[in-house]
Amino acid sequence: MSAARRELEEELGVVPEDLRHLHTFFLNPGRASWPTHLFISTGALNPGIADTSDPTEQVQLARMPLANLDDLIRRGDIVDPPLIVARAIAAATGDLPPLGPARTG
Template sequence: MSQPDIKKHAFYEQTIESKPIYDGRIIKVQVDTVRLPNGETSTRELVRHPGAVAVIALLDGKLLVVEQFRKALERAQVEIPAGKLEPGEDPREAALRELEEETGYRAKTIRHLQTFSTSPGFAEEVIHLYYADDLEAGEVNLDEEEFLTCEAITLEQADAYIREGRIYDAKTLLAVAYWRLGQLAGNE
């Protein structure tokens, strides 16, 4: 199925100029000057990101989650295992890698559920969400600058963590919703 020509969309914004602002280890920031549909110009501050993966992993009917400190929020939070894509890395392989690195479990079965944007108003980041089960023990292999704990929680615990604000990020909220829908349909 071919994609429509985006340049023909009524709201298309043509880039006139793109100015790099910051080139970091994880993100790049640029300011684009664009021509609006009405002919006027404006600027757009954009964050370039390589994308990420996240995994809904169930172990004996419980969701594997990790707790870690998130500097941008100045707080610790509970999240599903996730991580950034390396250049050219296949999202499925990245999901398998991140799951084992953060939780110490390998998935015999993994399937793609959804790819979604995180903050389309200013960032191009997308997250590829996977579902994994039939897990076997592997080996935790955290990055040098990564500090976290892993636990397996019930749906009731997940709901409590949401109420308490311990689960706060969109990918984990979406994961809990997918998990709940799966249970309602008689699946895990």
């Protein structure tokens, strides 16, 4: 848990008020032996200090309504497996509402 907290501050410059383990899975069990750990924070994200010294690790925090995230996943604009799995598991555990219906217009 401390590593997840540290990474959130180092990469995004935020310190979660609450953070807990959501799920662990193997991204490609036939080829890779390391697990992927997913965490969730549903509380406030307090300002921290991001380490921006590594040019290969430039990440930006994006805040958006959950419906927008669902639309991006549905359209195939988000193709990151851990993010898609995290969204599905968070819905299955009741931490987030189920994926909403497609919006039109």
